[in-house]
Amino acid sequence: xxxxPEVETVKRGLNKLIIGRKIKTVLSNTSRSFPNSxxxxxxxxxxxxxxxxxxxxxxxxxxxxxxxxxxxHLKMTGQLVFVDKKDRFGAGHPNDSLVGDLPDKxxxxxxxxxxxxxxxxNDQRKFGWVRLMPTSEVPNIxxxxxxxxxxxxxxxxxxxFMQRFRKRKNAKIKAxxxxxxxxxxxxxxxxDESLWxxxxxxxxxxxxxxxxxxxxLYQEVRTVMKLSIEKGGSTNRxxxxxxxxxxxxxxxxxxxxxxxxxxxxxGNEIIKIRCAGRGTHLCPSCQKLK
DNA sequence: CACTTGACCTGTCCGC
DNA sequence: TGCGGACAGGTCAAGT
Numbered sequence: 001x002x003x004x005p006e007v008e009t010v011k012r013g014l015n016k017l018i019i020g021r022k023i024k025t026v027l028s029n030t031s032r033s034f035p036n037s038x039x040x041x042x043x044x045x046x047x048x049x050x051x052x053x054x055x056x057x058x059x060x061x062x063x064x065x066x067x068x069x070x071x072x073h074l075k076m077t078g079q080l081v082f083v084d085k086k087d088r089f090g091a092g093h094p095n096d097s098l099v100g101d102l103p104d105k106x107x108x109x110x111x112x113x114x115x116x117x118x119x120x121x122n123d124q125r126k127f128g129w130v131r132l133m134p135t136s137e138v139p140n141i142x143x144x145x146x147x148x149x150x151x152x153x154x155x156x157x158x159x160x161f162m163q164r165f166r167k168r169k170n171a172k173i174k175a176x177x178x179x180x181x182x183x184x185x186x187x188x189x190x191x192d193e194s195l196w197x198x199x200x201x202x203x204x205x206x207x208x209x210x211x212x213x214x215x216x217l218y219q220e221v222r223t224v225m226k227l228s229i230e231k232g233g234s235t236n237r238x239x240x241x242x243x244x245x246x247x248x249x250x251x252x253x254x255x256x257x258x259x260x261x262x263x264x265x266x267g268n269e270i271i272k273i274r275c276a277g278r279g280t281h282l283c284p285s286c287q288k289l290k
Numbered sequence: 291c292a293c294t295t296g297a298c299c300t301g302t303c304c305g306c
Numbered sequence: 307t308g309c310g311g312a313c314a315g316g317t318c319a320a321g322t
Contacts, residue, residue, distance in 0.1 A: 006315075058317095075316050189315065
């Protein structure tokens with residue numbers, strides 16, 4: 001599921017919904033999704049309050065009052081859905097909700113707060129995970145040590161973008177965009193959308209791109225992901241925000257999952273190919289290989 | 291080192 | 307209707 005805009009949307013939702021709430025009980029049905037021991041949960045999670053929710057790349061960090069944090073990666077199908085005590089059986093969730101009564105079959109972790117409200121970590125494919133650790137240890141996890149800069153930060157400039165991609169000259173540009181150690185947060189949807197915006201074929205080798213093409217791509221990555229955050233992210237399949245609601249970026253997508261339809265720029269047919277091991281959407285007329 | 295591929299899971303969709 | 311195979315928002319480990 002979630003790329004930077006979706007994780008950012010969940011982060012903003014959780015900051016409105018769970019700050020100050022006190023954890024009462026924690027239930028988990030897979031050690032794979034939540035490897036911490038009962039001892040750790042009892043001693044470093046129960047009775048703590050949520051103080052802040054942050055995002056780094058596609059990772060969420062839920063900070064607790066005792067200097068521990070819950071680190072969450074949603075991977076492909078993870079959801080973090082908050083249900084207030086008054087919302088029974090999904091009532092209170094609007095019609096655009098994708099989730100019904102919780103917990104359901106995909107629920108891996110349930111956190112109940114002292115006021116009976118609950119936060120559910122659902123994950124159909126079980127690739128995602130939740131991990132409790134001291135807040136000071138979060139920067140030391142392998143992913144955090146290697147992940148590249150946040151592309152939407154004000155101080156992330158075209159020059160740094162270009163320098164980072166220039167080091168990956170033999171990789172296909174789409175593979176480099178998806179590589180979280182180059183820049184953070186881009187996934188399959190926004191890679192395709194940005195490459196279309198910059199008139200670049202996803203299978204071009206990065207070393208063949210001009211300075212102008214790279215700076216155009218820098219702009220597109222930022223523009224597309226900012227727009228998506230405004231739209232609450234993309235609900236391609238499972239993704240929902242912290243209230244269980246869908247995002248609407250797919251209504252604005254120009255190529256992603258639009259194979260067989262017209263390119264909004266030139267009217268030629270959008271195609272779907274495989275590039276960098278992923279399903280890839282492009283306009284063969286706007287995005288030439290050479 | 292740079293780069294690619296397969297594995298991790300469950301569910302859904304498509305063709306026979 | 308049933309069944310097999312391909313595919314799905316992400317990352318790793320292992321391979322070339």
